[in-house]
Amino acid sequence: MIGATALAKSGPNGAVARSIREGTRQRIVEAAVQTIKERGFAATSARAIAATGGFNQALVFYHFGSVNDLLVAALDHTSAVRMARYRAAIGSVTTLPELLSVASEAYQEDLAGGHIKVLAEMIAGASAIPELGPAIAARMEPWISFTEEAVVRVMAGSSLGPLVPSHDLAFAIVSLYLGAAMLSHLSADAAPAESLFRTGAKVSPLFELVTLRGVVDI
Numbered sequence: 001m002i003g004a005t006a007l008a009k010s011g012p013n014g015a016v017a018r019s020i021r022e023g024t025r026q027r028i029v030e031a032a033v034q035t036i037k038e039r040g041f042a043a044t045s046a047r048a049i050a051a052t053g054g055f056n057q058a059l060v061f062y063h064f065g066s067v068n069d070l071l072v073a074a075l076d077h078t079s080a081v082r083m084a085r086y087r088a089a090i091g092s093v094t095t096l097p098e099l100l101s102v103a104s105e106a107y108q109e110d111l112a113g114g115h116i117k118v119l120a121e122m123i124a125g126a127s128a129i130p131e132l133g134p135a136i137a138a139r140m141e142p143w144i145s146f147t148e149e150a151v152v153r154v155m156a157g158s159s160l161g162p163l164v165p166s167h168d169l170a171f172a173i174v175s176l177y178l179g180a181a182m183l184s185h186l187s188a189d190a191a192p193a194e195s196l197f198r199t200g201a202k203v204s205p206l207f208e209l210v211t212l213r214g215v216v217d218i
Contacts, residue, residue, distance in 0.1 A: 025063050025073075027053055032074040037114040041125035044071065072135050075122050078115050079139060083146065085109065096154050104197035107177075111184065120185035123178075140178075144170050 031053030036044045038052075046067050050057035064070040089102045110116045126132040148170035155166065180193040 021063075024055075024059065027055070028059060028063055028070065029073050029077045031055070032070050033078055033114075033118060036071065036074065036121050037117050041071075041121040042128075044121075068129060068132060071122060071125070072132070072139075075118060075136065075139060078118050079143075082106075082110060082113075082115050083142065086146065090150055093150065094153060094156075099150060099154050100197060104194070107180075107193065107197065110181070116181045116185060119178075120182050123182065140174060144174050147173050 028049070032044065032049050035049045035052045039048060044067070046057040046060040049060060049067070049070070060067060060070055064073060086102075086106055089106055090099060093099050093102055122132065122136055126136055144167070148166050151166050151169050151173070155164075180196065184193050
């Protein structure tokens, strides 16, 4: 027989309890994102997060076990939001110039919205707390896969396609993005990264002419 506790959990009251619990977790995650944006990794404590969100700091440990686990969940949250934006933005992109244009715009949004701040602070935090490193690295894999999908699409028919492994190229692109993000964060100057995107936009039509439409005689 199904016990009363199981019935309660599976009934309307159980659904309401789950909804409240999920709402509380989301509120804590959003407070953690905001805190790390404003204060940085080193100053993002349970007390600071609770102050940002206006709740008891004990909820951090009740729902997430530790501040580090909460911060990883915060990175998951902001990454999921940005991934949805990127997927929507490049869904119909088929050329390199289009891809660079979308990437430049999305990068600006990442800076303005604080995603790069969260990512950079988490990477910096991993140098002080080594166990965070593998967790953060694992969360880069979906971005590498996503980038590889875009690379395969824009390189379709390219003379370089068979010569350049798509996964290697995707890894290089994500690494370049992370490097640019870290430097922009450290120097508080996004100009070099913006210049890089502008340069790419200028030369990409020639690259496309030569490699994506077939090698031509010049």
